Amino acid sequence: MYYVVLTTHHNRPYLSKIAFIARDFESWGCRVDHYPDDSPYIAEIQRREKRGNRREVRRVNIMELWAREVVARKYEFRSRMPMAIPVVTEEHLPGESRRHARTSEIVQDFIWGLVAFDRPNLKATTFPVVDPRPLPEWPYALYDDDVETRDPVPAYESGERPPAYVST
Known part of the structure; x- marks a missing residue:
């Protein structure tokens, strides 16, 4: 209609x-x-x-x-x-x-x-206070570090190991 x-x-x-x-x-x-x-x-x-x-x-x-x-x-x-x-x-x-x-x-x-x-x-309502603790680094380490391309492909797909398994 x-x-x-x-x-x-x-x-x-x-x-x-x-x-x-x-x-x-x-x-x-x-x-x-x-x-x-x-x-x-x-x-x-x-x-x-x-x-x-x-x-x-x-x-x-x-x-x-x-x-x-x-x-x-x-x-x-x-x-x-x-x-x-x-x-x-x-x-x-x-x-x-x-x-x-x-x-x-x-x-x-x-x-x-x-x-x-x-x-x-x-805004008609206020949002709850955000947790002041910093976010962990590991979710961001899985992605390509090249800021120019902003490629969200994990680096370990190219054969590297994920950062969680890298020993320092």
Whole structure:
């Protein structure tokens, strides 16, 4: 099934086959139409997309637009809520919609995690303290020491013995 998403970001519709993206845009107030895979309308949109102007081909795709919207909405929501975010359950939704809602939440949290990793001041939670003891040397000694090639092939595959068996 194809989803045609009409947003205010562009005058032409966006096509998507991803159900949870269409569901989210619909919940955000955008018009979303559903069409079967063999729809002549979808075929015409795809034909025009292929034939379109090169500058218009570079427009933001629907997944990027969705990710930006998720980040903006989660940042706004989390900045207003100093306490922990409550867990929302989707038991009232039918089976297919519940699955799409869960998928959407997982991907939204993943995108938010990427943004929080990129910008540490957006982190909602703190990470546990890292163990201050140094890591052992042996895992790194198994790999090629040539920094230029960064070859992750253990040196002992070329006939040498692993460093754990080398006596000093």
